[in-house]
Amino acid sequence: MASNKVKQIHEFGQSIWLDFIDRKIINTGELKKLVEEDGVRGVTSNPAIFEKAISSSADYDADISALSKGDKTNEEIFFGLAVSDIKLACDLLRPVYDEAPKGGDGYVSLEVSPFLALNTEGTIKQAIELWKAVDKENVMIKIPGTEPGLPAIRKAISEGININVTLLFGLDRYEAVTEAYISGLEERAAKGLPVSNIASVASFFLSRIDVVVDPLLDEKGLGELKGEVAIASAKKAYEIYKRVFSTDRWKKLAEKGAVPQRLLWASTSSKNPAFKDTKYVEALIGPDTVDTIPLETLEAYRDHGDPASRLEDDLDGATEVLAKIKAAGIDIDAITKQLEDEGIDKFNKPFEKLLQAIEDQKSKVN
Numbered sequence: 615m616a617s618n619k620v621k622q623i624h625e626f627g628q629s630i631w632l633d634f635i636d637r638k639i640i641n642t643g644e645l646k647k648l649v650e651e652d653g654v655r656g657v658t659s660n661p662a663i664f665e666k667a668i669s670s671s672a673d674y675d676a677d678i679s680a681l682s683k684g685d686k687t688n689e690e691i692f693f694g695l696a697v698s699d700i701k702l703a704c705d706l707l708r709p710v711y712d713e714a715p716k717g718g719d720g721y722v723s724l725e726v727s728p729f730l731a732l733n734t735e736g737t738i739k740q741a742i743e744l745w746k747a748v749d750k751e752n753v754m755i756k757i758p759g760t761e762p763g764l765p766a767i768r769k770a771i772s773e774g775i776n777i778n779v780t781l782l783f784g785l786d787r788y789e790a791v792t793e794a795y796i797s798g799l800e801e802r803a804a805k806g807l808p809v810s811n812i813a814s815v816a817s818f819f820l821s822r823i824d825v826v827v828d829p830l831l832d833e834k835g836l837g838e839l840k841g842e843v844a845i846a847s848a849k850k851a852y853e854i855y856k857r858v859f860s861t862d863r864w865k866k867l868a869e870k871g872a873v874p875q876r877l878l879w880a881s882t883s884s885k886n887p888a889f890k891d892t893k894y895v896e897a898l899i900g901p902d903t904v905d906t907i908p909l910e911t912l913e914a915y916r917d918h919g920d921p922a923s924r925l926e927d928d929l930d931g932a933t934e935v936l937a938k939i940k941a942a943g944i945d946i947d948a949i950t951k952q953l954e955d956e957g958i959d960k961f962n963k964p965f966e967k968l969l970q971a972i973e974d975q976k977s978k979v980n
Contacts, residue, residue, distance in 0.1 A: 620912055621653035622921040627901030629719045631656030633880070633908045636667035637674065640702045652916060655710050655719035657703050658778065658817075658880075658906045660756070661728050664696055665964035669971040682976040688969040689727060691976075697747045700724045704750035711752040717813055717873075723778040724748065725756035728961035731781075737766035745775045754778040754813070759787055760954060764794045771798025771812060778878070779816045781957045783823060784950030788851050791816050792858045795875040799867050810871025815878040815904055818851050819957065820844040820894050821885045826949050827939070828886070834942040839935055841889050843946075845897045846932035851877055852900065852925055878904040883911045892919050900925025 623630055632645070632654050639645045648654040668674045674695050681691045703722040711720025724744055730736040741755045757763050757770065758781040770777050771794070779791050795816075799809045823844035831839050858864065859874040882894040882905055890896075891914045895905055900923055907915070939946060 618652060618916065619919040619921055620916050621651075623895075623899055623905070623915075623919075624653050624655070626899050626921065626923040627903070628899050629655040629904045630912070631658055631719075631721075631878070631904055631906040632912065633658050633906040634663055635659045635699055635703055635722070636663075636671070637699055637702075638667075638671065640699065640706065645703065646706055648912070649707065649710065652912065654912075656707065656721045656723075656904065656906070658723040658756075659696070659700070660725050660780070661961045661965040661968065664692070665968035665971070667699075668692075668695065668968060675975055678972055678975045682972075688972045688976075691972050692968060693744070693747070696724060697744070700748050700753060701750060704748065704752050707752060708750075717751070717811065720752045721754045721776065721778075721813065721815075722750075722752065723754040723756050725780065725961075728758075728958065728965050731758045731760050731958045731961075732762045734762045734766050737763060738769050741766065741770045741775060741777075742773060745770075745773075751811075752776075754815070756780045756817075758958065759791050759816070760958070761787075764790055767791065767794040768798040768801070771795055771814065772801040774802065774807065774812055776812060777814045779814065779875075780880070781954060782816055782818045783953045783957075784947060785847065785850055785854065786947070787950070787954075788816060788818060789854050789858070792854070792875060796858070796864065796867065799872050803867065803870055803872075808871070809867060810873075813873065814875040816875055817878040817880040817906070818848055819881040819953070820848060820879055820898075821881045821883060822953055822957070823847060823949070825885050826953060827944065827946075830944050831939070834939075834944065836938060836942055839938065841886065841893065842935050843939060845894070846935035847946075848877075848879060848898050849925065849929055849932040850936065852903070853929065874902065876902055876904050878906055880906050882907050896920055896922075896924065898925050899923055 681694050700722050707720040726740045744755050754776040756778045757767050759779045782788050795814050803809050827843045828840045855877050879898050884891050884893050
């Protein structure tokens with residue numbers, strides 16, 4: 615068994631992806647080192663990550679100056695910068711992508727504009743544009759799993775685009791996402807097009823659920839369940855995953871070479887200082903899943919993680935946790951809808967800040 619604790623997770627069938635990107639981590643060789651030494655097998659990005667990268671360093675100033683000489687909008691300039699970074703990361707992770715089975719990992723995710731979270735047609739158009747702009751087999755385009763995002767996910771999959779479905783909090787919506795994925799593959803197969811070269815993940819956000827639910831548990835006298843609702847929800851999502859991807863309907867696609875849309879655990883850093891900083895990572899290690907973690911959580915896990923397959927431990931207990939909060943009058947569906955709305959806002963605000971930072975940089979050089 616590997617001695618590196620992060621690398622050991624892979625031995626339980628889970629892939630660790632890094633939830634961070636910037637030019638520095640690529641150019642200094644740090645990302646390459648994380649791939650080689652920690653077994654990192656993919657990279658995810660989002661508007662907040664890019665905002666921090668672009669606003670907090672001078673690494674992008676020359677490119678912003680060059681891109682601002684034409685008539686590009688600030689959003690077009692941003693995607694010019696982002697596509698450049700994503701291409702570099704895709705090249706760096708290509709050897710992972712080429713490992714057998716080819717296309718199992720090695721993906722880098724780039725998100726459509728958060729302003730399009732509720733715009734089906736706009737999302738489809740931009741997903742296709744970004745896919746063509748990056749032009750790498752191992753890129754994934756991130757589309758929010760909002761209700762208007764569902765038809766966009768289906769369409770993008772039918773076009774042969776790798777999709778990372780982001781911003782998932784609720785079990786019903788997660789199941790609807792699996793339906794969009796399978797329908798998109800069926801649509802593609804019906805046209806006689808290959809389905810064996812398409813990959814997708816469904817990103818289930820965790821710790822944010824507990825941030826909202828835990829104070830309500832105290833009010834209801836269920837304090838012993840604090841920090842457990844998100845994990846219980848994830849375990850139930852995994853049950854859905856196993857059911858959906860073992861049906862006769864799915865088997866017909868699998869015979870054509872289609873691969874299941876893996877569950878990806880996101881928002882896995884502990885927000886509550888009372889919890890162990892590796893709590894969400896440890897609880898949900900299990901086969902055929904992905905966990906995307908920020909650099910600080912990865913470093914913490916490397917130092918004091920406890921790798922073991924726990925995802926399917928005490929599934930009855932997970933069912934009981936969700937039954938108890940329902941009986942106490944806590945409406946998890948309303949909470950997951952609230953979290954989705956807040957999640958859109960959490961990406962819109964840094965994106966607005968990012969566009970303003972580009973505008974400020976442009977004014978310095980013009």
